[in-house]
Amino acid sequence: MSASTPQPDSSVRPADRRVSARIGAIAESATLAVDAKAKALKAAGRPVIGFGAGEPDFPTPDYIVEAAVEACRDPRNHRYTPAGGLPELKAAIAAKTLRDSGYQVDASQVLVTNGGKQAIYEAFAAILDPGDEVIVPAPYWTTYPESIQLAGGVPVEVRSDETTGYKVSIEQLEAVRTENTKVVLFVSPSNPTGAVYTRAEAEAIGRWAVEHGLWVLTDEIYEHLVYGDAEFTSLPALFPELADKCIVVNGVAKTYAMTGWRVGWVIGPKDVIKAATNLQSHATSNVSNVAQRAAIAAVAGDLSAVHEMRTAFDRRRRTIVKMLNEIEGVVCPEPEGAFYVYPSVKGLLGKEIRGQRPQTSAELAALILDEAEVAVVPGEAFGTPGYLRLSYALGDADLVEGVGRLQKLLAEATA
Template identity: 65%
Template sequence: MPLPHYRVSSRIGSIAESATMKVDAKAKALKAAGEDVIGFGAGEPDFPTPEHIVEAAVVAAKDPKNHKYTPAAGLPELREAIAEKTTRDSGYAAEASQVLVTNGGKHAVYASLAALVDPGDQVIVPSPYWTTYPEAIKLAGGSTVEVFAGPEQGYKVTVEQLQEAVTERTKALMFVSPSNPTGAVYSPEETQAIGRWAAEQGIWVITDEIYEKLTYDDVPFTSIASVPELADQVVILSGVAKTYAMTGWRVGWMVGPTDVIKAATTLQTHLTSNVANVCQRAALAAITGPEEPVQQMREAFDRRRSMIVEKLNRIAGFETPVPQGAFYAYVDARGALNREIDGSTPTSTAELAELILEKAKVAVVPGEAFGPSGYLRLSYALGDEDLAEGIGRIERLLGSK
């Protein structure tokens, strides 16, 4: 009798589709079908990539040396530039040999977890979390231990909460500041306390710093990798996508101890080889070039941040803390649940998000994608007019305070 065969492996069949990508795809499909949909789902700047970066890519595309394979870990000059940037901005003394260039920041997440996590290991993930973390942990054979911090804590976990989550199987902590999805930014004191705690516990810290350049109100970015005791047990993840409006270019990186980077590079030799050379040349131009375009985009995000929080807090049942970083507003929408809205009574934010899309033609991401129900994430990385119109539609549907 032949052995049973399944068309899709249980490993891949067990993971969930990216909720943010799913919402964005649905909004774009509705737009393509002629619906007037406004999407707050994708974490994608609405600005074009700065011209000097595009020009560097054009020049690179014409150079035959970029038509060939390069080292799997990345172009030597890009790795050197990333090491210099990491030393300067994260306070972590890095050399080029400690850098792996990846196909976007998401690839860096997978590579770091694949390099560190064994089956049965536990990874502590503060919640609300980016939707990809638990799925990447699962693929590595590990399990996620969620530690939730609500709006009353500014969406930031404490050392005491983390301590309660530790077991003998704890391998790593995911640390994200500024945060996707909440926009929370840990203070220097909070960051250092968590870093020292992780060092004392002997666990790895994987710190996602993709939004490091996007903080507001003079709030500083502090890298947990700057804690000296963590030097040999921290991996830094970042990339050019958010800061330089380069989501489609797919260039990220991981920085950390040489043995971990070497292991992740070996994986990459089989998985993707090198990142596209033209994109690497563009990334080099981004991180070594002028910062004025970054500042201009940050100022636009700051203006939209004020606008979206003010407008969201007019809506019945919504309470929205002021985010200090990234470009997301994380709405406490529990007050909008379990009441009649245009003939429906949503009992979860998944149902509320569906109702908002159906009735108001506005796409938002429900809190279930990032942890507990009761919350909504709205990206304000879209045009001012769409932002105002979209929030206005939600207010007309849900009512005003």
């Protein structure tokens, strides 16, 4: 179980505390930190290849950009709009949710946010009181525990590994459930592992949550990025009994290559959405109107652009898995969704590589950046040391070159 937010030192006068304990406990986003370092090294002239950020390398589709250009010219978008989102976008999100996942919601159940991160934080803030526990399957995306703790909750980790396909069982969830458990986090497809729960597995988790009166927060940001025989299933659509205690977060970032546009959303019961909207009205007010108009074009349009991206990601997925598994000491399961691989590198730890013996995946990632000029994110960032996360949302040539550098460097490992 993770520790709750640290309390301020009572021996120190409030006026002498420079940073609050609540904010001081927040760690920097490890994925963004790795990406920033890679970009800084590139700017300094080093040929770094970055596998750190989860960001499609494709441009935002032209018709979405054109919608934004038109929006810039419309004086309506130069003014404040409702804090919870443009009514037209909320209606389009409700229609898109029914189209893509079979989950019928009303526009009043939608809150438009500044990206998926704000959606996650505001969702947790709306339902958690101090001490409420949230079950968080690990490996987890770095932002989840920080958002939970910032909202006053306590993240309770349940670990999985490559032997289970990075999926947790009902038995594991039940083992950590206490009288303080309020929420279970469900993410499929997963960041950082690419794991996708089957329909039966998802339904079992939904049934377990309903039986114990728990809330579920499900992150569906990678809903359209599944491969092979894997199938995306929306938990509240699959298990309608859950809907009254289910919150869905999503956004345009991954599906439409719109990471920089910062448009996400929360779908949930009306009272929760009203509370989260009240919070947003004081925190940020409305999301950029131009970005919202672009998002309308995105979610109301067809999915041809994402189909093209998914085809490329699938090709890269198979390439990177094959190349990583050719490295002695690396075990890389084939992901079924998203655009990440999460190989175990435990077989390399403690071995000598260019005069160094990395004992942790964090030390190995630092060595790889220094010696091979390849940026990867260590498993420590996702709650499971001994692994690396690599995004394959980058060009084919860079992918092959980058993993080729890893092959060359790690082949030097000796006992």
